[in-house]
Amino acid sequence: MELEVLLKAQKDVSLRRIGEKVLEGKRLSPEDALTLFNSNELAYIGALAEYVNRQKNGMFAYFVVNRQINPTNICVYQCNFCAFGVLKSDPRAYEMSLEEILKKVEETYQQGGREVHIVGGVPPHWKVEDYVGLVREIKSRFPQMVVKAWTAIEIHHMAKISKRSYEDILKELKDAGLDAIPGGGAEIFSERARKIIAPYKANAEEYLEVHRTAHKLGIPSNATMLYGHVETYEERVEHMLKLRELQDETGGFQVFIPLAYWPEGTRLGGKRTSSVDDLKTIAISRLFLDNFPHIKAYWITLGEKIAQIALNMGADDLDGTIEEERIVHSAGTKSPYRQSKEKLINLIRSAGKIPVERDTFYNTVAIYP
């Protein structure tokens, strides 16, 4: 439907005004985003978001042949929303050996994989050299593999234990072969909510400062928001506003990934998000984060079907083949551990979009028209 027709049919004046802003290419205010969160007009919000998405990405929707590696689940931070991280003494604790990790990277490389995404717990006994060394080993053996590794939480932790600056740590990681930083660890920036869900790890300012420093050093990064736990809509908007402001400053974010909270096995407990909330959050992020080129519908948290609908409500990326994911699976997601490339292509095609295999930096590897 033409957007003008949709606007005319909209009876709610404030929603219509927001639609007009979208049509005129004007930036939405935090109040506008809040109005959208408080509205039940999912189809309308989704159509506005899809209008913006098509202006940015046309009919293309992206995926990457990649592998997630979670080298250890031992974690000092013990966040209440997380069912993955355990103490070193826990019988579920594991730590992969370097050989094991390199074997996984090799497998992915043989299958034509372009990216390894490395994120884990934060073990008490790891030194900076353990994080740097892993990147160096992977890069020296597989120079063509893009290494997207260590969240701002891990980088903050490295700086803290070594009493060095973020810049120093990031430069060392970059020299070792780090190509990009994943978006994990943002959770929700609100101090109030963070105290409840993640009281001990890096706070919002620290997360943002790590990304700011990375961008200054030419390391691109991604950003996430964990939603559906104790946060309010106001806090979601505040979170996205902080990201939008930093993106205005640096332009270093590639993609925003809203992460739906899964409660199983967590200390925090609670309920799963609704599919309407999932889609609304994707759509509003597309509308509000006008300076982010991409919005990811992460199939691991959303499930295949909601991720497909999200591709018609503002999202343009599904992440990738993944191979093995442990963090959200620990918290009860029913998604598979991996997807074949063919399956991702089919998911995108049957969502009415043109599948594009990309690399980490959204360069086109292949188009499957």
Ligand code: V47
């Ligand atoms: O930071 C932890 C989230 C994140 C739960 O950058 C949970 O491209 C839901 O950040 N329910 C790690 N989510 C994963 C991540 C990510 C994933 C895909 C792509 C990219 C990217 C980044 O997983 C954590 C946390 O926010 N998480 N526990 C849970 N119970």
